Amino acid sequence: MDAAGSPGAGVVTGDARPAALRVAGIHLRNGALGLARAELEAAAGRGTLDDQALLDLAEARWRTGDLAGAGEVANAFLSSGRRAPIAFVVAAEAVAALGRPSEARRLASLALAEPGSRLDEIFAGMPRSHVWPGEGADDAARDAVSGGAAPSDGSGASAPAASRVEHLPDAPEALDAGRHAIASGDLAAGAVRLAVVLRLDPALAPAVLDAIGSARSPALELVRGDALRATGHELEARSAYASALRAAAESAGWSGGGSSGEVPPTA
8 A cells, every 4th residue: 555655745754753653654554554543543642643644644544444534634634735645535535425526526636646646556445436537547537537628438529527427326325225135135236236335435334344244145245345445454355355256156156046146155
């Protein structure tokens, strides 16, 4: 993960930083998110956060599912005139989750414009809101994110932004639909709906895990892994991904799945 791997102006680095803050940063970059957040929250309570630790706290909150709290810290950093890619990313995600796409796109464009901004490394598997260009996006897509021309539909005309999201439900609606689909036995449809929830609002990852419950299918295990990663449980997420691959292999030779995509019990 890149975190604040490319710190902005004014970020304190080096051995002059307090040891506790350096250790918290090491924990964060090694994926020990719970430890990192506990140390950083304690430092915040003592009022001993420096600029780098402020960025680390924003990232730790974001990666452990506290998008609102992460946004508060990122905005506090940015409102002082300081800049860093991770701060713009977290702020954009937080604003997007509040249903303010124009502001989120403005922040996303600022993140993309920051020197050393590497989105794939910053997100490191975290779900992205719809305000970001897709992987390998071209210049037209980047212009769309920053409020420029919309991507062409291939006919030479610009596709209206509204037409691209016309039928997209809000996250709570998709969550309810996914929960209902799973309860009715349509695991494939439930997995799709819950995957959409994570992309619309990563902060709902705990609710997605609750909706999946003990239901099993390759697609649901994949969504479970994404939700676990969004809440900071990287090892459990990897286990779920492995389970998804194993379940897919098992279901390929299983004749009783029907249309629900359900996986047979493992021995």
